[in-house]
Amino acid sequence: MTSSVPSSARIRIGSAPDSWGVWFPDDPQQVPWERFLDEVSEAGYEWIELGPYGYLPTDPARLADETARRELAVSAGTVFTGLHHGPAVWDRTWEHVADIAALTRAMGAKHLVVIPSFWRDDKTGEVLEDRTLTGAQWRDLTTQTERLAREVRDRYGLRIVVHPHADTHIDSEENVNRFLDATDPELVSLCLDTGHYAYCGGDSVELIRTYGERIGYLHLKQVDPAVLADVVVNEVPFGPAVARGVMCEPPGGVPALEPVLDAARALGTDLFAIVEQDMYPCPPDKPLPIARRTREFLRICGPARPSS
Numbered sequence: 001m002t003s004s005v006p007s008s009a010r011i012r013i014g015s016a017p018d019s020w021g022v023w024f025p026d027d028p029q030q031v032p033w034e035r036f037l038d039e040v041s042e043a044g045y046e047w048i049e050l051g052p053y054g055y056l057p058t059d060p061a062r063l064a065d066e067t068a069r070r071e072l073a074v075s076a077g078t079v080f081t082g083l084h085h086g087p088a089v090w091d092r093t094w095e096h097v098a099d100i101a102a103l104t105r106a107m108g109a110k111h112l113v114v115i116p117s118f119w120r121d122d123k124t125g126e127v128l129e130d131r132t133l134t135g136a137q138w139r140d141l142t143t144q145t146e147r148l149a150r151e152v153r154d155r156y157g158l159r160i161v162v163h164p165h166a167d168t169h170i171d172s173e174e175n176v177n178r179f180l181d182a183t184d185p186e187l188v189s190l191c192l193d194t195g196h197y198a199y200c201g202g203d204s205v206e207l208i209r210t211y212g213e214r215i216g217y218l219h220l221k222q223v224d225p226a227v228l229a230d231v232v233v234n235e236v237p238f239g240p241a242v243a244r245g246v247m248c249e250p251p252g253g254v255p256a257l258e259p260v261l262d263a264a265r266a267l268g269t270d271l272f273a274i275v276e277q278d279m280y281p282c283p284p285d286k287p288l289p290i291a292r293r294t295r296e297f298l299r300i301c302g303p304a305r306p307s308s
Contacts, residue, residue: 011218011264013298014047014075015040015275017055019291021282023122025054029281033057034066041070043291049113049274050077053100060106067107075111075272076161076217077104082117083144084137084169090144097148101156111217111272112158113191114148116141116168118238125237133169141169142182149187161191161217164200167238171200176207180214190214193276195221195247198255199228205255208263218264218273220298222253239280247278249290250297258301273298 020036021029031039033056040048048067050056057063067073077100081093101112119131133141149160162179164170170179176197180190192215194204208215224246231241250257264271275294279287 011261011271011273012047012075013045013220013273013275013295014049015043015045015291015295016049017051018049018276018278018280019294020287021279021284022051022055023280025052030055031284031287035284037066037070037072039288040291041072043288044295045275045291046072047075047272047274048072049075050100050104050107052078053103058099058103060103063103063107074104074107074109075274076109076113077101077111078113078115078163080115080117081145081148083148084116084133084141086137086140086144090147093144093148094151097152098155101152101158104158105156110158111191112152112156112160113163113217114145114160115163115165116170118165118167119169120167120237122167122237122239125240131169137169138178138182142179146184146187149184153187159189159216160187161189163191163193163196163219164202165193165196166199166241171196173197173200173202173207176202177211180211185214188214189216191217191219193219193221194255194257194260195219195223195253195276195278198223199246203255204260205263208260208267212263212267215264215267215271218260218271219276220250220257220260220273221276221278222248222250222255222257224248224253242278242280249277250294257298261301 017036020031079097079100082089104112119129120127152158152160164176170176197204227244227246231246
């Protein structure tokens, strides 16, 4: 770590159920939650995300016991929102958010990852709505996101980090910039997912350098350029693209993670960097060896001080 970076700044590496092929609370193609916890700890990670609500135990006492005995801690929860639909969806959104925020707080985490709703179904590819928002929808998206940020902060003491994501309305450089420019930096930070941003044509290092004060959280992920090229040409939806292997094991894809981590370190702030290699569905024995290799690769990159 360079002398220009405060010695207290650190990047804490973790992983998530996503890297074990987990996308849903319950699915026969997914590994049981006990196996995920056992293997993520065995692979050398100390931090995890909650994943889809209901996959891990939702009773805080039980989850605290299960994570503690594996020497794991929780960095964030995740919610899905359709806030561009405006105030009409607020009550339904808050009902979804509140339970997850409560569990996230109970586990000692400070972040809530907010993923916008998909404009096409991530499993079937069915088009659900127009992929381009109107001006009014953009205003609803930004104002309702700020409202969510205030409520989550005031009621649960958490900070939201909005996750640009393929097949959503916050995806490309243009849309990410538009979203950031229209939201209050005191309320809304970004979860920069390096894989999704590359998938949508963005440059993670440039984003960190341009909007560094808005980067509140990282997801580390790489894209296979050859698979992505076919996905783009054939307009393959995100779910089937993942099944084709569009998200790949580091360091075999883009973006290169070491420059991203260097840029993040240069911010001089504490950050979580959570490995997320989308692999739904995947054979149950596939994730652990990849997780071990990825953790070792990140150690070689030297992105973090000790996490304790």
